[in-house]
Amino acid sequence: MIRLLFLLHRYLGIAVGFVLLLWCLSGFVMLYMPFPEMDARSSAIVAPPLNLGECCAFPDNPGLSAVPFTFARMEMLDDRTPVLRAGLPQAAALKIDLRKGREFDDLAALGSDVDIAGDFSRRLLDGALVSGPERIQQDQWTITEEYRPHRPLWKYTAADEAGTQWYVSGRTGEVVLVTTRRERLWNYAGAVVHWLYPVILRQNTALWSQTVIYLSLVGGFLTLTGLYIGVWQFRRRRTGRYSPYTGWALWHHYSGMVFGIVTLLWVVSGTLSMNPWGLLEGEGRAEEIEALRDGHLNWSDIRRTLLAARDQALPEGTVALELTKQAGTPVLFATLRDGDRVRLNARDFRREAVSEPQLRALAARLPGDVSLQEFTLLQEEDAYYYDRQQAPELPVWRIRTQDDERRLYYLSATTGELLLKVDAGARAYRWWFIGLHRGDFLAVLRQTPIRDLFLWVFLLGATAVCATGTWMAVRRLRSA
Template identity: 30%
Template sequence: MKRLLYLLHRWVGIALCLLMALWFLSGMVMLYVGYPKLTQDELMRGLPVLSADGCCVGLPEALQASGLPQASQWRLTSVAGQPRYVFNDGRTGFAAVDARSGQRIDSVGGDQALASARHFAQGAPGRLLGAVAEDAWTHSRALDGHRPLLRVALDDAQQRWLYVSSTTGEVVRDASATERRWGWVGAWLHWLYMLRGGPLNGWWTDIVIGLSLAGSVLALSGLLVGVWRWRFRGRYRNGSRSPYLGKMARWHHVTGLIAGTLALTWVLSGLFSMNPWKVFEVSGPRPDRLAYAGGPLQPEQAPAPATVLRQLAADGQRPRILEWRRVAGDHVVLVQTATGQFLVDAQGRTLPPLPPSALVAAAGTLLPGARILEQQWLQGYDRYYYSREQHTMTGQRERPLPALRLRFDDAQAHWVVLDPVTGSIVQISNSRQRTERWLFAFLHSFDLPQLLAARPAWDAWMLSFSVAGLTLCLTGVVLGWRRLWKKVRFFDASGGKR
């Protein structure tokens, strides 16, 4: 049995040690440079203040022109400094309408994309690099409704590439030179994105799951072998507790005993991030967001944009985006500015935070038949509700405070977090998703709020265990290469016979 385990560890290690080393190396890079994304702060800096002057055609007219009569998301934003409606069906269907003329934007060409990007970059010079269906920095499925993307290279301090939607004309992603350079040895390498966008694209998920599973087998077998081979009592003839005479083999053995458990939990957590075999999905009814809102948006009842913009200007507000919503059945507008977001009514007057009673009443429609067991006001972050830095994988998620968390008694044990300022559902989780939070997020990045706040101690910990894992894998690479080289030399010396 032990012999088979030794052989398993040896040959799986020869096959995977280099990949494992690259995973640890790229993970260290991702601590500080993430995959490119357009953050909320970047978006707000790139958009001008919306004005009521010459704006806008009515929502019913714009919605009809869009060709998306069932659109569930309505926004008023700017493209190249001009107001533009953007409608979305909640999936990948997008349509844009000129907010002044009421004409649908059928397509966006190179000149329009260049104008949009330059205005977004506040006049920085740029050049059109052409259209791309998908490249190394645009693998996100959230961009599918905007493809092909028109890529513009800016001559600014960050040497950014801006990606412009060919459907709406909006800038939907930016990638700085730093993100692109470090991304090749960071997120692109870590997530095996070299397999995306090509003939293996359809197999990418299965390949990553398979390699992660094999890496887990490698780490577990190595940990068992390492413990079996270590003399906890007494010593080997060489005077050491490790039987290996060579420095590289001994380094591999000792490092494996020190970092083997972390290596195992780290690669396992990477496996769980892929939700293999859908283990974190639950059956049963899902929360009904439309019921929580109070029904679909109705164009005739929606606040008029001109009225809202005039009142906001009178109040000294500087809106960048208006988004129409229903909150507890009422038609309101979510106003996004450079400093925050808030709700206004049909006259453009700022609404106070929703009282707990209104939030609880609306939330009672999310899961018919389920009761709310507990209400908890979150004044600070805890182990299930917390924010991450914007460059991280989940950094774009908004986690406002204070927030109201409700716990339901349904079979899936749902928790729902609501923002009283906007009425938004900020977070929905069930029991399996909260288990995933520990098996993936915690084991992969030790992301408890208390630990994240203890920097640079958190950085030192993450880098130390990553270096230990990298050392373990690199010593395995050297040992594997030596083993293969001996096999090749023996094979040649025996004239091709074993």
């Protein structure tokens, strides 16, 4: 039996040892350079300021009066073209050019009336020369499914020092991604390697997913057999030594004894990041959002609000104005340049703080037979509500339920919006993947320089295990 384990460990190491080494080395890069993406805050930072000077013309479409809308969001395509994006329950959002009063399905329909690239360059890049658009379906940075509703993408490149590139949705006109040359170069050594993200593989989602899962499983088995062999071989001998090996094999044995468990946990938790076979599948929060909204907007609500907005003094730095319902009542949210959201009264546009009784009433609308165990105002992050890249919105209300899933809900203390839901699947993902893989199962381990020191020690150890094993595999192949 032990002979078979030796052979398995040797030849699995030859097969996948180099992949494990690349995962370790690319992990160092990912500590400091995340994969380029845009969240709501970064989208607000690059958005044009809301300008209602040429608003509002509406299409002559009587059928809109019979349509239920989930939200209506007004923002700018460029510095002079306001647009309306109105959400539909089971379809893509309705899009209207409010300067010309026309519906549009894609950006090409607007022709030369809009200058998204020029406006972006003037506002954010000091007027740098821009080439494009290059119309693409996907590339290395837009390969994921989240970009599917926006394809084709319009890609622009600026002749600025940072080598800025940005992508505009061919469907809505939104800027959906901004990258710099530095981000792109480092990510070829980081996330592209770590996630096995070359376009030729990643564009086939099913094949990519299965490749990552089964490579990780093989890597986990390789590490597990190595641990067993390492322990079996670690005993005092007549010579006084504890290992029968010398040279590279000795280094591999001892580094594996010290860091083998960490390596195994990283490989296994990396497998779980793919949610294999739905093991860590969460419920999502669509049902909760619908319950908190409790109703739809009609076209007359939207028209009336947009027309009234022209004569109102909106909060300084507003880049978008969104009308929706909360507990069945129309409410406005202004998104500011820094990504913050401000709640406004839908009738007079005054700032309107949400009160604790209102939040408790919202919590009572959560679906299911929810019995509230806890309703707490958080002034700082907790184990689930935190952000490693930037400070999250605080304070927030945390709601803990007494149902079988022991769900947690986090509501904005400013707007009443649902910010996060934690169910059994999300809780398992938090600890079995994020906690183990990123090493942030304690709040102190999310703080620099403690985080850096902690991860560097274990990453160096895991790298030593994989590097010595890979070198022995190379020597074995050379001598074959």
